[in-house]
Amino acid sequence: MKIAIAGKGGVGKTTISGTICRVLARQGEKVLAIDGDPNPNLSVVLGIDKDLPTQKSLSTDIIERVEDGDSWRFQVKMPFAEILETYGQDAPDDVKLLIVGAPEQAGTGCMCGSHTVVRELIHSALASEEHASMVVDTEASLEHMKRGTSRHVDKMYMVLEPYYRSLEAAGRFAELAHQLGIKEVEAIANKVRTEEEAKAIEEYCEKINLPIAVMVPYDENVAAADLKGVSIMDYDSESKIVKAIESFITSLN
Ligand SMILES: Nc1ncnc2c1ncn2[C@@H]1O[C@H](COP(=O)(O)OP(=O)(O)OP(=O)(O)O)[C@@H](O)[C@H]1O
Ligand SMILES: [Mg+2]
Numbered sequence: 001m002k003i004a005i006a007g008k009g010g011v012g013k014t015t016i017s018g019t020i021c022r023v024l025a026r027q028g029e030k031v032l033a034i035d036g037d038p039n040p041n042l043s044v045v046l047g048i049d050k051d052l053p054t055q056k057s058l059s060t061d062i063i064e065r066v067e068d069g070d071s072w073r074f075q076v077k078m079p080f081a082e083i084l085e086t087y088g089q090d091a092p093d094d095v096k097l098l099i100v101g102a103p104e105q106a107g108t109g110c111m112c113g114s115h116t117v118v119r120e121l122i123h124s125a126l127a128s129e130e131h132a133s134m135v136v137d138t139e140a141s142l143e144h145m146k147r148g149t150s151r152h153v154d155k156m157y158m159v160l161e162p163y164y165r166s167l168e169a170a171g172r173f174a175e176l177a178h179q180l181g182i183k184e185v186e187a188i189a190n191k192v193r194t195e196e197e198a199k200a201i202e203e204y205c206e207k208i209n210l211p212i213a214v215m216v217p218y219d220e221n222v223a224a225a226d227l228k229g230v231s232i233m234d235y236d237s238e239s240k241i242v243k244a245i246e247s248f249i250t251s252l253n
Pocket of ligand 1: 007008009010011012013014015016037140190191192216217218219220222223226241
């Protein structure tokens with residue numbers, strides 16, 4: 001299954017993406033985690049040692065301009081398998097990580113902006129059959145889901161928090177995702193502390209017709225793991241957030 005995780009800044013996209021990857025991988029899935037954020041930090045949530053050197057940086061050179069009938073378009077030069085081989089990183093539980101969100105601007109090659117490069121790389125990943133499961137941690141916009149990328153996403157999850165601006169942003173994003181042709185859009189409610197919060201989220205999501213896939217509780221262990229720079233799975237795999245994600249994954253089967 002290929003899923004994209006979206007939502008407003010700071011709602012928990014990376015924490016949720018990384019935890020989904022680890023839980024899926026522990027269930028035997030071959031998982032590719034794609035970090036599409038210009039400030040990549042999925043590696044820590046996946047459990048990659050923060051003192052290890054980071055991935056060899058992808059550059060805008062990876063893109064070329066090709067003629068397409070009367071017009072032209074950008075495309076990735078290398079087959080995706082080769083990109084993964086060259087740039088991918090191994091993470092615990094056999095998850096593979098590819099950071100695409102922060103390409104270096106090359107002096108030569110296509111004169112395209114980094115947004116184009118990220119979008120084309122995500123497209124190339126999702127269109128490939130390299131891994132059965134792919135999870136894309138997006139930046140806080142849907143910019144990268146354009147150019148038909150949405151066709152290759154089975155589901156997009158809007159992460160939201162129990163406060164009005166976050167709910168409202170999730171609603172807007174969900175509408176945009178539908179416009180981009182993503183058929184299945186659902187919410188992941190995160191950092192839920194009380195019944196009242198859960199109820200407020202339910203009421204809002206019902207009003208805008210956004211199904212809630214899972215309610216993830218506020219979990220102090222997430223902050224504690226973050227402080228140490230380790231994955232929640234390695235900090236305490238019995239944590240509330242892990243339990244919630246596990247039951248969410250089970251509900252998908
Ligand atoms: N369920 C949770 N319980 C407690 N804290 C959480 C939970 N989920 C995420 N957090 C905390 O919220 C903060 C933001 O999380 P995260 O970095 O995953 O969000 P993000 O949406 O990826 O942010 P950005 O938009 O900057 O990429 C972090 O400090 C993280 O520890
Ligand atoms: Mg993030």
